Amino acid sequence: MTSSLSPAAASPPRERSLPPRRPRRHLARRLAPLAWIGPAIILIVVVVLLPVVVMVQSSLQKISPDGFVLGSAGIANFVTLFGETALSGVLLRTVIWTVGVVAVTMVISLGLAQLFNARFPGRRVARWALIVPWASSVMMTALIFRWALDANNGVINVILHGLGLLKAYNTNQADWLGNPVTALIWMMVVAVFVSLPFSTYALLSGLQSIPEEVYEAARIDGASRWKLYTGVTLPMIRPAILVATLINVINVFNSFPIIWEMTGGGPGYSTSTSTTFMFTLKESYIGESAAMSVINFALVIIIVLVYLRATHWKEQVD
Numbered sequence: 001m002t003s004s005l006s007p008a009a010a011s012p013p014r015e016r017s018l019p020p021r022r023p024r025r026h027l028a029r030r031l032a033p034l035a036w037i038g039p040a041i042i043l044i045v046v047v048v049l050l051p052v053v054v055m056v057q058s059s060l061q062k063i064s065p066d067g068f069v070l071g072s073a074g075i076a077n078f079v080t081l082f083g084e085t086a087l088s089g090v091l092l093r094t095v096i097w098t099v100g101v102v103a104v105t106m107v108i109s110l111g112l113a114q115l116f117n118a119r120f121p122g123r124r125v126a127r128w129a130l131i132v133p134w135a136s137s138v139m140m141t142a143l144i145f146r147w148a149l150d151a152n153n154g155v156i157n158v159i160l161h162g163l164g165l166l167k168a169y170n171t172n173q174a175d176w177l178g179n180p181v182t183a184l185i186w187m188m189v190v191a192v193f194v195s196l197p198f199s200t201y202a203l204l205s206g207l208q209s210i211p212e213e214v215y216e217a218a219r220i221d222g223a224s225r226w227k228l229y230t231g232v233t234l235p236m237i238r239p240a241i242l243v244a245t246l247i248n249v250i251n252v253f254n255s256f257p258i259i260w261e262m263t264g265g266g267p268g269y270s271t272s273t274s275t276t277f278m279f280t281l282k283e284s285y286i287g288e289s290a291a292m293s294v295i296n297f298a299l300v301i302i303i304v305l306v307y308l309r310a311t312h313w314k315e316q317v318d
Helices: 024-031 034-059 076-082 087-117 123-135 138-148 155-163 180-208 212-220 225-236 238-253 257-262 274-282 286-311 313-317
Strands: 061-063 069-072
Touching: 034 061, 034 286, 061 286, 076 286, 087 123, 087 180, 087 238, 087 274, 123 180, 138 155, 138 180, 138 257, 180 238, 180 257, 212 225, 225 238, 238 286, 257 274, 274 286
Parallel strands: none
Antiparallel strands: 061 069
C-alpha cells in the first residue's frame, strides 16, 4: 500500500537564510594602506607634533640656564618676551627679510626659468651650474661671502679699490657687515642666491608642462609675445608659482645659517630676525626662547594661511 505525500511534505526543508558574513579579507584590504602611510604618520608625529608639544610645554615653564625645570611659569615668559625692547625691530626686520628675499627670488626665477626653457648652446651645462648654490652647504656659502666682504682683505673691497670706487667716497675701507643696513642687504643677496635654484627649477617644470598647442592657438588668434606670456604662460604656471613661493616663504622665514654666520645678528640685534633672536635668548633664558619659538611657529602658520587664502590655492590645484 503506497501512501501519497503532499508536495510540501516531499520537498526538503529550506535552510534559514543568514546575513552574509563580511570576509576577513575585506577588513584586511581596508587596513592595508596603513602599512604604507603608517611610517609617514609615525615620522610626522615624532618629528613634527612631538617637538611642538615639548616647545609649548617649555614656553610655560621656568627653566634655568643649565636646562633644569624649576616649575611652572604660566605666561610669564610671554610677558617678558613682549617686554623686550628689541622685539619690535626684530619682527619688522623679519618681515622685510622674508618679503624682500622671496619677492626678488621669484622675479629672478621667472626670468631664469624662461631662459632655461629656451633652446641655446650649452643649456644643459647652464642648468647643471644652477644646481651648485642649492647643492652647496648654506653655511659654507655664507662663510665664503663673509670672507669676501671682509673690511680688511675681502675680495670685494680689493676689486672696488682696484676700480677706484671706494676712493670716490673718501674711504679706504668699507665695513659692509659692520653697518646694519648694508649687512642686511648683503645677507638678502646671499639668501636670494641660495634660493634661486629651487624656485627656478619649480617654475621650469611648470613651463615644460604647457602644451605647445596652446601657444599655437594663441598665435593664430593674433596674440603678441607679451600677451602670450601674461595670458598663457603665467596662468598655466600659477600652481608652480604657488608651491615655489610657499616653500620659499617657510625656508626664508626660518633661515638661520646665513644671518648667524655673516653677522651673528649683530651689532646688537640690528640684523637679527626672529629665528636668530630666539637662538640668542636660548643662551640665558630658555623659557623665553621657547616662547619666541611658539610665536615663530604661529607666525609661519598665519603667513601660510593668509597666502593660501589670498592666492585661492584650491582653484589653482583643481
